[in-house]
Amino acid sequence: MKAFARLLDQLAFTPSRNAKLTLLRDYLGHAPDPERGWALASLTGALTFDAAKPAFIRKAAEARLDPLLFSLSYDFVGDLAETVALVWPARPGANREPELPEVVDALRTASRREVPQLLERWLDALDSNGRWALLKLLTGGLRVGVSARLAKQALAQMGDVPVADIEEVWHAQTPPYGDLFAWLEKRSARPGSDAPARFRPVMLAQAIDEATDFVRYAAADYAAEWKWDGIRVQAANEQGQRRLYSRTGEDIAAAFPDVLEALEFEGVIDGELLIFNDGHAAPFGDLQQRLNRKGADAKLMAKFPAGIRAYDLLMDGEEDLRALPFAQRRQRLEVFIARLTSSRIDLSPLQPFTSWEELARLRADPPEGDPRIAEGLMLKRWDSLYEAGRPKGPWFKWKRDPHLVDAVLMYAQRGHGKRSGFYSDYTFGVWREDANGDRSLTPVGKAYFGFTDEELKRLDKFVRDNTVDRFGPVRSVRADKDFGLVLEIAFEGLQRSSRHKSGVAMRFPRVHRIRWDKPAREADELPSLEKLLD
Amino acid sequence: MGPLMSSFRQLLRNTPEGLYCPPGDFYVDPVRPVDRAVITHGHSDHARGGHGSVLATPETLAIMAARYGQDFAGATEAAPYGKAIARGGVNVTMVPAGHVLGSAQAVLRWKDITIVVSGDYKRRRDPTCPLFEPVPCHVFVSEATFGLPVFRFPDAADEVAKLLKSVALFPERTHLVGAYALGKAQRIICLLRDAGYDKTLYMHGALASMNALYEQHGVALGPTAPATDAARNALPGEIVIAPPSAIADKWARRFADPIPAFASGWMTVRARARQRHVELPLVISDHADWDELTETITELKPEELWITHGSEDALLRWSELNGITAHALEIIGYEDEDE
Numbered sequence: 001m002k003a004f005a006r007l008l009d010q011l012a013f014t015p016s017r018n019a020k021l022t023l024l025r026d027y028l029g030h031a032p033d034p035e036r037g038w039a040l041a042s043l044t045g046a047l048t049f050d051a052a053k054p055a056f057i058r059k060a061a062e063a064r065l066d067p068l069l070f071s072l073s074y075d076f077v078g079d080l081a082e083t084v085a086l087v088w089p090a091r092p093g094a095n096r097e098p099e100l101p102e103v104v105d106a107l108r109t110a111s112r113r114e115v116p117q118l119l120e121r122w123l124d125a126l127d128s129n130g131r132w133a134l135l136k137l138l139t140g141g142l143r144v145g146v147s148a149r150l151a152k153q154a155l156a157q158m159g160d161v162p163v164a165d166i167e168e169v170w171h172a173q174t175p176p177y178g179d180l181f182a183w184l185e186k187r188s189a190r191p192g193s194d195a196p197a198r199f200r201p202v203m204l205a206q207a208i209d210e211a212t213d214f215v216r217y218a219a220a221d222y223a224a225e226w227k228w229d230g231i232r233v234q235a236a237n238e239q240g241q242r243r244l245y246s247r248t249g250e251d252i253a254a255a256f257p258d259v260l261e262a263l264e265f266e267g268v269i270d271g272e273l274l275i276f277n278d279g280h281a282a283p284f285g286d287l288q289q290r291l292n293r294k295g296a297d298a299k300l301m302a303k304f305p306a307g308i309r310a311y312d313l314l315m316d317g318e319e320d321l322r323a324l325p326f327a328q329r330r331q332r333l334e335v336f337i338a339r340l341t342s343s344r345i346d347l348s349p350l351q352p353f354t355s356w357e358e359l360a361r362l363r364a365d366p367p368e369g370d371p372r373i374a375e376g377l378m379l380k381r382w383d384s385l386y387e388a389g390r391p392k393g394p395w396f397k398w399k400r401d402p403h404l405v406d407a408v409l410m411y412a413q414r415g416h417g418k419r420s421g422f423y424s425d426y427t428f429g430v431w432r433e434d435a436n437g438d439r440s441l442t443p444v445g446k447a448y449f450g451f452t453d454e455e456l457k458r459l460d461k462f463v464r465d466n467t468v469d470r471f472g473p474v475r476s477v478r479a480d481k482d483f484g485l486v487l488e489i490a491f492e493g494l495q496r497s498s499r500h501k502s503g504v505a506m507r508f509p510r511v512h513r514i515r516w517d518k519p520a521r522e523a524d525e526l527p528s529l530e531k532l533l534d
Numbered sequence: 535m536g537p538l539m540s541s542f543r544q545l546l547r548n549t550p551e552g553l554y555c556p557p558g559d560f561y562v563d564p565v566r567p568v569d570r571a572v573i574t575h576g577h578s579d580h581a582r583g584g585h586g587s588v589l590a591t592p593e594t595l596a597i598m599a600a601r602y603g604q605d606f607a608g609a610t611e612a613a614p615y616g617k618a619i620a621r622g623g624v625n626v627t628m629v630p631a632g633h634v635l636g637s638a639q640a641v642l643r644w645k646d647i648t649i650v651v652s653g654d655y656k657r658r659r660d661p662t663c664p665l666f667e668p669v670p671c672h673v674f675v676s677e678a679t680f681g682l683p684v685f686r687f688p689d690a691a692d693e694v695a696k697l698l699k700s701v702a703l704f705p706e707r708t709h710l711v712g713a714y715a716l717g718k719a720q721r722i723i724c725l726l727r728d729a730g731y732d733k734t735l736y737m738h739g740a741l742a743s744m745n746a747l748y749e750q751h752g753v754a755l756g757p758t759a760p761a762t763d764a765a766r767n768a769l770p771g772e773i774v775i776a777p778p779s780a781i782a783d784k785w786a787r788r789f790a791d792p793i794p795a796f797a798s799g800w801m802t803v804r805a806r807a808r809q810r811h812v813e814l815p816l817v818i819s820d821h822a823d824w825d826e827l828t829e830t831i832t833e834l835k836p837e838e839l840w841i842t843h844g845s846e847d848a849l850l851r852w853s854e855l856n857g858i859t860a861h862a863l864e865i866i867g868y869e870d871e872d873e
Contacts, residue, residue, distance in 0.1 A: 019793075066852075
């Protein structure tokens, strides 16, 4: 457990991608099987436990330490797992320190009743770093900045093979990945690389640089289509095997049996997973009701029917189209989709245009219908092959500009993690007029980022200097017509919400600018915000 | 407060200037200039310039002279460890505190009362100064810089091993270790030497005078060189030691893709390390951790515990649970150097 804990600890502190790769490579090259396989699985999210709830962990700690001392400690540290890891009283010589494979084995077979005892025994035997890693593992939140992509890159470097080679076999492998390591260490051949319905590494788009790219590239070389506001999926049906992958190769079919049923074809398509209402795309918020679930019941599926808007064809029957230019793949896709009978799979239409200027106008003012709720535009070179990764040039995304609103800071809460100790979570509101014509602020959202460390320090000071009330960890900040701090908030979309007092909920709100100069009374009003409802 | 408390207060009491001893007419570690001061150790929050007279260990006097100039006080008197010195009717003895070079507990004896003002202290072995000596007393005046159960420091040798492992893993980068100029920097150097690291260690200019002073007092630091005349992208694979404020500063940009490290007890808490943009936190402290604080109090069993500064809430609660009378003095002005 020590080496794994040490790896997690270092990854958490290391911002640089290259340095993370070095740490991963070093660990994977030195740790024994099957430990490194389980470590890899937990880092990439292939292995998660929710064996222990925070409340239980807290209770276990308070049985060992005076609750007041515990709460003083928790206030200082700001993270439950870390607090427990630090305050857990040492019991030298109590037990042998558990190894990661033992922990994994035990958790996979233990009953709910046995977990508490196991946990206490392990905590007694580990040092504080080991306890931290264990608690992070048990609560399913490693959060050390390692994406599946990064882990695969480390594997690629370790075995000196292209990362796409790893991605192609990745899905057919299961933890603790003995065959994969044997291949990377040249002890055996590449495992299962021709498994049917395997994940094909996805081609991604670069964000366009409006200042330089339009000069460099000719409009006639590109096709444009709308950037749909769902999630990227790869849908495969090969030799009777059906799969629905996220863009990182995670199989999400369990949550979408309705989509899986609609894959009445032989091949692999690339497209956007959306909720469809009578053939029209619904806002992202609807799709969210279906994401991150282990399954879906009939009622949920009826209310939020899911489908795929296809934009590329990777396999047509047994024919691999990835080495064909986009123009040819597109023709094949149109034919392929036209043959399908299910209404759950449709074609993402191309948006004709003749110049970048014309496209810019379309982006600013999309035509009636689904494009109105698109996230922006996608540009694909007609001659682009389907390449894994994010090559520069063949594909671009050109996102819509975010909505902006001037709101007033109303409440602040201390952050966690890097920001513990700082008031970094801000609830903001806009003006609303009641029947008597009185204006008051109504909260419309919460933002945690978008500011620099320097700005955070100033915001934190503002909150402390202008606190008018406290409710537990929340501070109410002075905000009235004569005084208040205006935050310019950027967000991607707005939906009706019954859970919010104001009746609206923002998608992806962040602080765009801090308007130290703007009087609070000049912030926006609720009706002007409501005009932006999706 | 009972009668005992008031008799203790005849010997030592809290004033705006700091702890004052009426029968001896002197202050211990005063936070403002006074006529007569007893100084426990050389960190700037405890040892200020401008006092009329200063009583301290010879090492502490040397440190103050190096920091503030030879005329840092009107008069000085050196009190070597263990030598009782009379001040009015009060016997003052300096006893090792194990914090930094020259650091001492001021043991005050008057009539039948003994009060120990421990200053800052730790209980671990430190190659740069003698080990803390427990002195039985009626009142133990303790710091509580790390007075929370979250602070349980690992073995310093393990932390240094972490640093050396990182140096081996990233040979193309400079490791930039933030360490307080007085005490921590020299301890890190000695710990690295103990771990078998015999290469040249590179120093920020602000460390030169303290390093020289430590060497004059018999603490061997091995080969060192200034880091400051280095060219751009200099010193790949080397270890540079600098005051904590320098590691995230423009000064650090001259080195080869530096990895900022920081040796401090605060590095126990991950968020603290991240706030300072530290990528390699080294939990090495010259203060007592929670176990050292509570074990020291348990060992000494003083009639009263007075807490000068730090996280007193938790230590007060612990004292309550363990049947020890404790008071927080809430002295303003003591804090970690360079924090």
